[in-house]
Amino acid sequence: MQGKMTWESPSNIALVKYWGKYGDQLPQNPSLSMTLHKALTTTSIHYSNNYNQEEVKLSFLFDDQPNADFEKRLFHYLVRLTDRYPLISRLRLEVSSRNTFPHSSGIASSASAFSALALGLLSVIEEVSGEKRNTDSFFQEASNLARMGSGSASRSVYGGYVVWGKTDGFPKYSNSTAHPVTTAIHPVFQEMHDSILIVNAATKKVGSSAGHGLMNTNPFAKVRYQQAEQHVIEMHQVLTNGDLERFIQIVEQEALTLHALMMASQPGYLLLEGGTLAIIDRVKQFRNDTKIPLCFTLDAGPNVHLLYPASYKAEIDDLIKRELLLFCTSNHFLDDGIGHGPTKVTNQG
Numbered sequence: 001m002q003g004k005m006t007w008e009s010p011s012n013i014a015l016v017k018y019w020g021k022y023g024d025q026l027p028q029n030p031s032l033s034m035t036l037h038k039a040l041t042t043t044s045i046h047y048s049n050n051y052n053q054e055e056v057k058l059s060f061l062f063d064d065q066p067n068a069d070f071e072k073r074l075f076h077y078l079v080r081l082t083d084r085y086p087l088i089s090r091l092r093l094e095v096s097s098r099n100t101f102p103h104s105s106g107i108a109s110s111a112s113a114f115s116a117l118a119l120g121l122l123s124v125i126e127e128v129s130g131e132k133r134n135t136d137s138f139f140q141e142a143s144n145l146a147r148m149g150s151g152s153a154s155r156s157v158y159g160g161y162v163v164w165g166k167t168d169g170f171p172k173y174s175n176s177t178a179h180p181v182t183t184a185i186h187p188v189f190q191e192m193h194d195s196i197l198i199v200n201a202a203t204k205k206v207g208s209s210a211g212h213g214l215m216n217t218n219p220f221a222k223v224r225y226q227q228a229e230q231h232v233i234e235m236h237q238v239l240t241n242g243d244l245e246r247f248i249q250i251v252e253q254e255a256l257t258l259h260a261l262m263m264a265s266q267p268g269y270l271l272l273e274g275g276t277l278a279i280i281d282r283v284k285q286f287r288n289d290t291k292i293p294l295c296f297t298l299d300a301g302p303n304v305h306l307l308y309p310a311s312y313k314a315e316i317d318d319l320i321k322r323e324l325l326l327f328c329t330s331n332h333f334l335d336d337g338i339g340h341g342p343t344k345v346t347n348q349g
């Protein structure tokens with residue numbers, strides 16, 4: 001048996017950050033993200049089933065080129081998944097992946113990469129085993145498999161606002177899979193924009209795995225995990241009541257806390273750069289002067305995400321071009337916004 005599966009899956013930006021993990025990539029605190037629209041990974045898996053083989057066979061292309069590092073990471077991931085799905089070891093897989101955003105643009109590609117991969121892999125597993133899940137169970141399991149590759153990827157299998165991690169008062173939420181936020185979303189949050197300012201596109205000095213690890217000895221860890229849970233709970237109310245002021249406070253506090261935790265790790269480290277700080281300063285000044293509800297957030301790196309309601313796009317574009325692009329590498333920024341989640345590509349070309 002052979003065939004091909006292709007999925008397209010977006011990246012996401014955490015409003016409440018996941019930072020710290022335990023066990024098999026389970027989060028120490030719940031996180032809440034907004035799924036993006038344009039920053040996508042498309043992954044095709046050509047598969048065949050070989051009953052005489054005992055270990056998965058894999059070849060991997062990124063942008064049509066072999067990539068030994070990614071292939072190795074993917075191979076180990078597949079081997080880990082054979083405990084759950086023994087049939088993986090009988091598969092011969094040719095995986096081919098590409099991003100819509102430039103490679104090393106500073107966008108966290110692991111969320112879109114592992115969600116596209118997990119969705120594709122689960123489609124292959126269903127096809128080969130002949131055991132089909134219903135839609136809910138398919139996406140829950142894809143989220144679970146994506147999580148094992150990269151924690152934040154668990155959230156990218158859903159569109160809109162998504163929570164991953166046990167949260168007081170929300171019995172459905174779990175540490176193993178993400179869930180879409182199903183409370184009503186105020187219109188102002190249904191059309192959020194995200195302009196991503198690339199301050200530095202280079203690979204991070206300290207990767208997120210090492211960063212999560214350092215939370216185990218961080219003296220502020222316990223209180224941080226409680227704060228994140230409170231923020232996730234409160235963010236549900238904010239998303240429903242449209243309170244932009246509180247949204248801004250939570251989102252910016254989350255971004256700065258993430259980096260404060262890095263600085264307070266043992267050993268401490270710093271991923272913010274001069275350009276990051278200059279942009280943050282100007283965003284605050286602009287908000288003060290114009291009363292336009294623009295805020296910033298950060299990933300585990302120096303690049304800045306600007307979040308704002310779609311109706312202010314012209315003013316923010318103007319601000320970026322006038323005052324912020326000079327802090328960006330090769331005058332680079334990516335225009336994105338809230339998205340609907342992954343899609344299965346049915347035209348296999």
Ligand code: PMV
Nearest residue numbers: 014017018150151152208300
């Ligand atoms: O999924 P990871 O292991 O790359 O961790 C992501 C961590 C942050 O991007 C900083 C926060 C988050 O919740 O996405």
